[in-house]
Amino acid sequence: MPEATEDLARRGDRAFLAIGIAVALWLVATVIVLPIVMPDGPSQAVTDYLGALRDGDVDAAYDAAGAERHDADAYDTSFLRSEALSTDWRIQSVWTSDDLSPYDAKLTGGIEPEGHETQPGVRVVNAVISHGDATSRGQFYVQETGSRDFILNPFVYADAGATLGFVDLNGVTSPAHRADNGDKLTKKDSFALFPGFYRLYQHNDDLFRADPSTLMVLPGTDVDISTSLSLTDKGNKAAAKAVRAQLDTCEKSTQLAPSDCPFNPLDDGAADSVDAYDHEYRDVKDIKWKVLVAPKFDIEPRDGEGPGDFELVPRNYATIRLTAVGVDIYSDSDKAKRFSTVCPIDPEDLVLTVTASKSFTVSGPAHTYAGRACGRDH
Structure with a gap:
């Protein structure tokens, strides 16, 4: 091999070696600098719960929350079923608050976690879900027991309000409960819902338009299934x-x-x-x-x-x-x-x-x- 060609080859080998060393050093630095963030127990429980609902798996959702099917029996449970769930929404973020927020019975459907004000085992987990450009934020109360975590407020409670004689969520229908003639509504007149995204009256949009036409819910807010209507x-x-x-x-x-x-x-x-x-x-x-x-x-x-x-x-x-x-x-x-x-x-x-x-x-x-x-x- 001519001497000039050998010199070029040696310089090329050194260049490749230098590039390889630089890449290796960058990878090492990245591993050292980037923190490894692992979700804690409460936020993982909420993440698993929301993920099961997004996948339409009601059994897995109950298991992730540590909840029982009869937990919402004081309310109308017509929509606590897989057919009423949609899967085209996303979990944006889930994180555990450092401090406990004041207990609000309205946010948990009246289920008061024992010793919430002083019990360090109850944590507040924030969650944000989205559909398209719309987002919804809510809070879960999670009880840490050492062996597993329990979501104390897995459901959202909704009033039918001034809506039609029936409610249609994602194609599942149920008679509405309305306080006609001054009648007083009770818990049984409110609907228990899973967190998630719902389309309102989607099977009737050829007869009338509902506004709003969608509902995205998480625990932590009052929900009223009220719509304004216009006939087509x-x-x-x-x-x-x-x-x-x-x-x-x-x-x-x-x-x-x-x-x-x-x-x-x-x-x-x-x-x-x-x-x-x-x-x-x-x-x-x-x-x-x-x-x-x-x-x-x-x-x-x-x-x-x-x-x-x-x-x-x-x-x-x-x-x-x-x-x-x-x-x-x-x-x-x-x-x-x-x-x-x-x-x-x-x-x-x-x-x-x-x-x-x-x-x-x-x-x-x-x-x-x-x-x-x-x-x-x-």
Whole structure:
């Protein structure tokens, strides 16, 4: 080999050797400088618990939390099942606080860890989960016992609030609990949920839009499954069709004041007495109804007060004719005669309820009260 070529080879070998030594030194320095962070017991318990839920494994989640299935029996447990879990969310971070925060029964569903204020075995573990760009932060209370750790507040407790007659979370449905007519809600009227990400009413989005449409929950915050609703074009047509079908049923009725119908000719709540302009009739029979002016209305979400999910706002004065036979109480004769009178149709008396089977039901008053006076049939 020529001398110049040998010199180049020796210099190349030295260069490679120098690079190798530098890389080795960098690796050693990295190992020495970078700390090895191992999760502690409480944060590991929470990480395992959230990981099992994200994987849809309810059994593993209960095991990781050291919880039992009956722990939430004081609440509605309809959604404590794998079918109600979603898997498209992430665990961003989990860490244990250095100091215990003051105990708040509201955050643990009323399960007070014994001696929380002074017991050093209870630790607060913070967690952040995310879906897309949205995040949620919460706190878990973890009891250290030496042999294993127990999550004292594995569930989130949610009220249905001013929502529909049913709740739909990730496609699983359950009847909602609402305080209609001033009734007081109890624990059993609230839902126990696993932490995670939920889609609200995803199977009904062709009928109406729910806002917000998602829910991401962790222990440590109050959760209210409340949504504002807006009907889609398809939903509006379906609701209007249900109302028209109900009115058709009402028109065919042979009852004087048929239930779930938006008209009522009863006089002072009497079962067979009609207030018809300047006449009143008793012992009314042979009843026939005929819509004269069909009601026009807008359909709007209810504000959470009273029954139903949607209400009808009238846009015209609608009427229906009553033809029947009865005794005029202002007459000297007790002989029954045929009469007719025109009664107002009050669509605002009707309420619409969305069912879990993606349909609308129409209901109204039972007419145990006096109705609006009917007018002269011109």
